[in-house]
Amino acid sequence: MPLPGPLQDLVAEFQRLPGIGHKSAQRLGLHLMAQPVEAIERLASVLVSARRALSRCxxxxxxxxGAICRICADPARDGGLLAVVSxxxxxxxxxxxxxxxxxxxVLGGLLSPLDGIGPEQLNIRTLLERLRDPALREVLLALEPTVEGEATTLYLSRLLVPMGLTCTRLASGLSAGAELDIVDEVTLARAFEGRRPIA
Amino acid sequence: MPLPGPLQDLVAEFQRLPGIGHKSAQRLGLHLMAQPVEAIERLASVLVSARRALSRCxxxxxxxxGAICRICADPARDGGLLAVVSxxxxxxxxxxxxxxxxxxxVLGGLLSPLDGIGPEQLNIRTLLERLRDPALREVLLALEPTVEGEATTLYLSRLLVPMGLTCTRLASGLSAGAELDIVDEVTLARAFEGRRPIA
Incomplete structure (x- = not known):
């Protein structure tokens, strides 16, 4: 038996969400369809009003x-240290x-030419403007150690280092609690390369 | 940093859904807030219109x-066999x-006195009405082998058997592909109890 049409449409919508497969989508759909109409109207309204209330800092x-996010509006945050994140x-x-x-x-993504994401698709122009701030001491490129993250780190460091800025990245190495014989060789090689003197 | 208020409300709504924990709820919320307003309005409208379009057969x-579900409306289905499900x-x-x-x-649940679900909360009165149909040969109590499912099966069988109806239940036993040394003892005991002659 196929599901009734309106429920099929809903399940199809849920399947587009990250981490939701067909079974979870069907489970969510059936759960929601068992709720009172008023509860569903309220959920839909929370969804739309949240989206309308939010914008980009x-x-x-x-x-x-609002026009500016809580962190940018917080005078207690250190304006000398800027973390670039995806x-x-x-x-x-x-x-x-x-x-x-x-x-x-916030870059709004990572460089990924195959997906059509080049420097113009990321918030890099405004980053360069912020770097003119004389109070800035250090830029931390806090991007993930994936192919896209590494490419973006390389791209940005080539722009930033010639500007005379202190440019850092997150350490690569062992996870807390890691067992040496289970850690992959790339991680272990990086942990070796980044070894630090003890005390 | 706490999330912006409207997003917090949305994440709280998502956390009430089955199988969605705090992390998944936040991930869903952030994903949806990165979509265009129009896409979110469309999702909300699919949700509400699905709920409004659906009712109970x-x-x-x-x-x-519609007033009657696809299975009840299908003349090809066998009216002599009725499966009672939750x-x-x-x-x-x-x-x-x-x-x-x-x-x-569809009972709409299982007996669960601790949750306030007694026979009056389930669709039992209409079940008894359907049992008057002279074409009915067999009632299959297809309820889950859990405490609530067993209690409901027992309750219904006590009502149905005295009516002279053939009342069956799903077989308990080994899952397809099960390994005997891993199967729990209750399942294995039931598989033994329900053993069948070979050919």
């Missing part, structure tokens, strides 16, 4: 519920460490 | 996009076997 391009999830990850007190610049 | 209580997911599971050609009755 005019300084760092992160999600914001998106909001990476901002949240760095915030969870509670170690980073600087500001962010 | 007046015969079997399954989800339907919900739509169980209808879909039986349909996937392509073996069951009868009709369904």
């Amino acid at each position: 005019s300084v760092c391009h992160d999600l914001a519920d 998106g909001t999830r990476e901002v949240l990850a760095l915030e969870r460490t509670r170690e980073f007190k600087g500001r962010y610049h | 007046s015969v079997c209580h399954d989800l339907a996009d 919900g739509t997911r169980e209808v879909l599971a039986l349909e996937r076997t392509r073996e069951f050609k009868g009709r369904y009755h």
Whole structure:
């Protein structure tokens, strides 16, 4: 038996979401269709009003519920340290460490020529403008150690280093709790290459 | 950094959905907030219109996009065999076997006194009405072998057997591909109890 048409449409929509396969989409659809109409109308309205209320911070391009996001508006953050990240999830990850007190610049993705994402598709022009700030001491290229992340780090470092800026990247090496015989060889080679003196 | 307020509300809504934890909810929220406003409005509208278009079949209580669901409306289905199931997911599971050609009755849940679900909360009155149909040969209590499913099977069989109806249940036993030394003892005991002659 196929599902009723309207439910099929809904399941198809859910399957486009990240991490939602056919089974999860069907489960979500059936769960929602068992709720009262009012509950579904409320969910739809929360969804639309959240999207309408959010825009991009005019300084760092992160999600914001005003013209400027909370971090850019916070005078306690260190304006001398700027972390360049691909998106909001990476901002949240760095915030969870509670170690980073600087500001962010959200690129909105990573270079990926095969997907049609070149420098023009990323927020690089506004990054270069922010780099003119004389208070800036260090730019941390906090991009993921993937093919796209490495390409973007290389591209940006070639722009930034000649400007005389201190340009850093996140350390590569062992995860906390890692077992040496299980770690992949690239990670272990990088951990060796980045070895540090003890005390 | 906390998320912007509207996004927090949305993530809280998503966390109420089955199988969606905090991380998945945040991931979904961030994904959706990166989509154009029009795409979100369309998703919200598919959601609400699906819910409004669906109701319960007046015969079997399954989800339907009309007064009667597709299975109840299908003259090719065997009206002599009625499967009693807890919900739509169980209808879909039986349909996937392509073996069951009868009709369904959806209880809308299972007996669970601790959750306040007694016989009055389930579609039992309409089931008893359907049992008056003289064409009916067999009622299959196709409920899950869980505490609630077993309690519901017992409750219904006590009502149905005295009515002189042939009342069956799904076989318990080994899953396809099961390894004997890994199967739990309750399942193996049931497989032994239900052993069948070979050819």
